[in-house]
Amino acid sequence: GKIILGDQLLERSDVLIDLEDRGYQFGDGVYEVIRVYGGKLFTMKEHIDRLFQSAKKIKLDISMSPEQIQDLVESLLKENGVNFGSVYMQVTRGAAPRNHKFPLPASNTKAVFTAYTNEVPRPQSQLENGVEAITAEDIRWLRCDIKSLNLLPNVLAKQEAADSGCFEAILHRNGIVTEGSSSNAYIVKNNEVMTHPADNLILNGITRQVLATLCKDNSIPFVEKEFEVHDLLHADEVFITSTTSEVMPVIKLDGRAVGNGVPGEITRKLQSLFEAKINQETKV
Ligand code: PMP
Structure with missing residues (x-):
């Protein structure tokens, strides 16, 4: 081409x-x-x-x-x-x-x-079944809001995940969960979606912004607030988002089941809202 x-x-x-x-x-x-x-x-x-x-x-x-x-x-x-x-x-x-x-x-x-x-086909079976992730230290610089070509820490984290047979590494800095190596990260607790604020420590994903709007329009609490690794490991649901991964359920973290070990209800709801948004935007 x-x-x-x-x-x-x-x-x-x-x-x-x-x-x-x-x-x-x-x-x-x-x-x-x-x-x-x-x-x-x-x-x-x-x-x-x-x-x-x-x-x-x-x-x-x-x-x-x-x-x-x-x-x-x-x-x-x-x-x-x-x-x-x-x-x-x-x-x-x-x-x-x-x-x-x-x-x-x-x-x-x-x-x-x-x-x-x-x-590239859509990751259908992973969207359906969910993926596994590891947690890893966020060793990146302090301007993660810039989508720069310098991806070495992201590359190293992703490889660490791959070496453990996992799809993604969810990063944490000083005990606070920031984002994935190439995705934004979310937890669901008591029917609230929580994700790191869009400051200098994360990339404000376009998928993240779409999701925030979808949550607002559908009365799903979308809370931009710091949370700890402990909250991640004990969340009801965990998912990640990115342009290529869409709304991807995380069903295992560091080898342990998240919630019931299957994609959660809110995650499923967000996947279907996102699907509708894709159809609405691209099938006119
Ligand atoms: N964070 C990082 C570090 C990323 O590399 C990506 C994917 N480019 C994202 C978040 C998600 O951003 P988007 O939804 O715009 O693809």
């Missing part, structure tokens, strides 16, 4: 990325993943907005407009004929002789925008 480099659709094999691209050398860039359902982009505007917010927080000038990126991504999707899958896009601070400092304006270094598509 085709990919995007800058404002052009190209063959992947025709694209060269410079050895001194700052994304490659410093992780100096930001990214987004947008889900595609039946050929339609889900919450595209929100993802493109967040890309610009992340870029701004690292003083990176994307030098394209959100509308331009939207048009490019839509044409890429059409070109590649993606049905169920995702679009990955990233922006780096560009290629310049290696130096930690930003390239000088006079050097005319331009941000490098790239995007490509993937065909």
Whole structure:
């Protein structure tokens, strides 16, 4: 399939990325993943907005407009004929002789925008049966609100989960549960949904924001409040959310059953509300 480099659709094999691209050398860039359902982009505007917010927080000038990126991504999707899958896009601070400092304006270094598509089925059986997770220490930096390319702590946590045969690592900092290595984390206790406040310690997931609205519209208490590892391990229900995992039940934590060891009632309710939201947005 085709990919995007800058404002052009190209063959992947025709694209060269410079050895001194700052994304490659410093992780100096930001990214987004947008889900595609039946050929339609889900919450595209929100993802493109967040890309610009992340870029701004690292003083990176994307030098394209959100509308331009939207048009490019839509044409890429059409070109590649993606049905169920995702679009990955990233922006780096560009290629310049290696130096930690930003390239000088006079050097005319331009941000490098790239995007490509993937065909990925929805995780049906995991959504149905739930997944297992481990708990792990959150060793990331203090600006987790930025969707930056620096994912080494997330990679290490995810691998630790995989090594234990688990789907996700749910992270904690000073005893407080923050989020998953690539997801937001929630507990249900006494019919209340609780998740970490959207501050600098977590990424405010687009799925999380959709879920907050769905809860509000359906009179399900959605509480943004810190909770401890102990609360996680003794919750009635646990689930995680992300663009690719949607609303994913967690049925075991560190090898022990969560609640009854099956996806909980509130989690099921949120899954069906989320499903309706997907249908509403992508089947018009
Ligand atoms: N937190 C982290 C650390 C993530 O990597 C992700 C997935 N990108 C999320 C939360 C969930 O965000 P979203 O719902 O926007 O995919």
